[in-house]
Amino acid sequence: MRNTEDRKIVDEVLEEFAALAAIPRPSHHEKAVSDYLLDAFRALGCKVVQDASNNIIADRKAAPGFENVPRVILQGHMDMVCVAAEGVAYDPLRDPIRLRRTENELTAEGTSLGADDGAGVAMILYVFRHAKDVGPLRAIITTDEETGMTGAQFLDEKYLSDADFLINWDSENYDELTRGCAGSVGVEFRRQIDWRTPPEGKTWHISVRGLLGGHSGERIGDGRGNAIRILAQTLHALKKSDLSFSVASMTGGSARNAIAAEAEAVIVTQAGTEDIRRVIAEVEQRERIILETSDPKLQITLSETKQPDRVLSDAETAAVTDALQLLHTGVFQMSTTITGLVETSSNLGLLRTEENEVWFSYFARSSVDGKLTDLAESCRVLGERLGLEVQIATPSPGWRERPKSALSDMMAEIFEMQTGRPMKVDVIHAGLECGWHIQKAPKLDMVSIGVTTHDIHSPKETLDLTTIAPQVRLVTETLRRIADGKCAAK
Ligand SMILES: [Zn+2]
Secondary structure, three states, rough: OHHHHHHHHHHHHHHHHHHHHHHOOOOOOOOHHHHHHHHHHHHHHOEEOOOOOOOEEEEEOOOOOOOOOOEEEEEEEOOOOOOOOOOOOOOOOOOOEEEEOOOOEEEOOOOOOHHHHHHHHHHHHHHHHOOOOOEEEEEOOOOOOOOOOOOHHHOOOOHOOOOOOOEEEOOOOOOEEEEEEOOEEEEEEEEEOOOEEOOOOOEEEEEEOOOOOEOOOHHHHOOOOEEEEHHHHHHHHHHHHHOOEEEEEEEOOOOOOEEEOEEEEEEOOOOOOOHHHHHHHHHHHHHHHOOOOOOOOOOOEEEHHHOOOOOHHHHHHHHHHHHHHOOOOOOEEEEEOOOOOEEEEEEEEEEEEEEEEEEEEEEEEEOOOOHHHHHHHHHHHHHHHHHOOEEOOOOOEEEEOOOHHHHHHHHHHHHHHOOOOOOEEOOOOOOOHHHHHHHHHOOOOOEEEEEEOOOOOOOOOEEEHHHHHHHHHHHHHHHHHHHHOOOOOO
């Protein structure tokens, strides 16, 4: 830590953070933490509203003499992704997060930490406690950012439209400032199963693994393999080679917004072992060449396993594997204005065989909202043709970059002045609540920033404590300059 002043900031932010960590707060279970924040902001002298979604809207009055300064919103989310390492007993609805602090890092014992976005919320509380000589501030702390952004979706627009600036404090690198993001739409394809008795033959377990996976926004431009699609291509190749088989189950992926790194199927067949091995080796060889530079450790393995009780009909199998063969996964289009930015992409994230149905998820992102509408429509047509039920979720809107953002320019300048290093200013191919905000208040000048975190949404989630004080100073100086009339919106 740089000096005692930094240490004081970090200690106090972590005190706020520890209070949040003590309250279980997975998405959809935010009432307790929302009540806590209601009291915490009230104790700071704010006027606080808890809306029907349990969002917290807290207004801090302008300092005397700063009443005419434009209002600034500081925004974060109160829910967190709750996951535990294998073998760790953890009930996300009851157990607090146990913190472990070293000189420069904060982690949790065996679980995710909730720095996403507990760090943002803790810093907002810190700024509300300490900011001097600034105009009116509003904190908006939303619910359910992690699973559907419904807190932001249902937030009343009146809480956004009377402000000039919004700082979303939910990004992951302290030297990066985001000024635009992609929208998304989730689609699920389903097929009811009418179970059959398995035919005679051997039972095989086909497994696709060794792939890198990764976040379906950040990593989709890297050309990584998708295990669900490769599994479907494998089954398709067996069928094309006239090796008939019945499928007992198809499974793959870990989350709709993660590139599927693993997938597997259990099949029953009378085909010869050598024939099956040959087809699988051909698919593996072809895909390995395709993925040679981007995802080189693909393996498709075959092992004999025990006979299942039941199998899908051929029509059910064909409906699902044909759709998976036809649906593109990966990049559709690169941005025509920003070099290296993915504009439109999609991901096959989950494939599951359950008691009554087999289903899979298809998650598309685009910075052009119209393309999401079009993609969803293509899914509907494809599903109808193939005999799959198609469910299209409410799309999350994108946040189109403003041609000119006084806030972004000023914050980048302050960051460089304060730290001696440049701030990366970027548009991202991932979702932020800013997409919902800008729909309701198109004139808002908005940025997204955040402390540096690693491995969020995992038990390895780590918060880099050395980035807290620089973030607090950046926001404090930004508020001060806005109060001095040095940042004109619109
Ligand atoms: Zn977050």
